[in-house]
Amino acid sequence: MDSRLLMTMQVAVGGAQKIGAVPHGSRVIATIAGGHFEGPLLRGRVLPGGGDWTLLRGDGVLELDLRITLETDDGALIHLASFGLRHGPPEAIAALARGESVDPAAYYFRTTPRFETGHPKYAFLNRLLAVASGDRRADGPIYTIAEIL
Amino acid sequence: MRTRPLMTLRLSTASPQGIGSVPHGTRITFPIIGGSFEGERLRGKVLPGGGDWVIKRADGVLELDLRITLEIDDGALVHMTFEGIRNDGAPGAPYFRTLPRFETTDARYSFLNRLLAVGTGEISADGPVHRIEEIL
Numbered sequence: 001m002d003s004r005l006l007m008t009m010q011v012a013v014g015g016a017q018k019i020g021a022v023p024h025g026s027r028v029i030a031t032i033a034g035g036h037f038e039g040p041l042l043r044g045r046v047l048p049g050g051g052d053w054t055l056l057r058g059d060g061v062l063e064l065d066l067r068i069t070l071e072t073d074d075g076a077l078i079h080l081a082s083f084g085l086r087h088g089p090p091e092a093i094a095a096l097a098r099g100e101s102v103d104p105a106a107y108y109f110r111t112t113p114r115f116e117t118g119h120p121k122y123a124f125l126n127r128l129l130a131v132a133s134g135d136r137r138a139d140g141p142i143y144t145i146a147e148i149l
Numbered sequence: 150m151r152t153r154p155l156m157t158l159r160l161s162t163a164s165p166q167g168i169g170s171v172p173h174g175t176r177i178t179f180p181i182i183g184g185s186f187e188g189e190r191l192r193g194k195v196l197p198g199g200g201d202w203v204i205k206r207a208d209g210v211l212e213l214d215l216r217i218t219l220e221i222d223d224g225a226l227v228h229m230t231f232e233g234i235r236n237d238g239a240p241g242a243p244y245f246r247t248l249p250r251f252e253t254t255d256a257r258y259s260f261l262n263r264l265l266a267v268g269t270g271e272i273s274a275d276g277p278v279h280r281i282e283e284i285l
Contacts, residue, residue, distance in 0.1 A: 001152040001282050110265045110284050112248045127236050129246045146150050148246050
């Protein structure tokens with residue numbers, strides 16, 4: 001599968017809203033306080049106000065459902081929504097939960113971002129699929145997002 | 150991005166159902182009446198009864214929304230969905246890519262519950278063909 005770097009994106013997580021046990025698992029909403037992104041074709045900041053609606057399933061896999069708004073440095077707004085999965089060996093997941101730094105190769109953290117924008121300069125984002133590798137840090141994840149060619 | 154082949158999926162569709170102009174574009178539903186899939190780790194047939202709920206957007210791009218059931222040759226059932234886009238007007242060559250997801254209760258195939266995947270589609274004379282790779 002050919003791909004090419006679209007951006008790296010660092011997201012700052014604000015608070016966690018623990019909804020608790022729900023029919024499909026355990027729901028925790030991580031609010032997004034901000035962040036930034038940078039790539040060959042676009043760069044800018046993550047606006048505060050989004051969130052990641054995470055669901056810990058019964059099989060131990062964490063489902064991710066991120067919705068945020070990006071603002072490019074020339075003022076375009078881009079809606080980003082991504083579904084993802086995070087899982088790994090119990091010791092790696094426990095270390096992440098303690099806020100420790102873990103080699104991202106030690107666990108599976110992948111997402112599939114989709115973009116929507118009304119800005120003509122960035123309309124190519126409406127017409128691509130992408131895959132991201134995540135690296136969970138204590139203050140929020142870093143995503144390396146690649147366009148699927 | 151590292152990937153590994155998961156399967157090649159061939160679908161047979163019945164006549165499309167043209168729902169027509171709806172708020173998000175033009176809706177066309179493709180009933181799926183069968184098909185087959187084959188990969189190193191699993192192979193079998195597509196059960197009739199699923200479909201691809203397609204929207205043609207105002208910018209000409211097709212948004213795909215597929216739901217089917219796979220039956221592996223040893224009897225395990227796998228629920229499969231994908232979202233995808235097909236842009237026949239993409240520069241160079243058509244862009245037809247999907248993001249399949251799987252659900253199964255069969256322990257032999259539970260790895261499918263824990264992976265994300267990418268498919269590359271094309272329309273053959275017999276129907277759509279998707280080459281699906283696991284995202285490693």
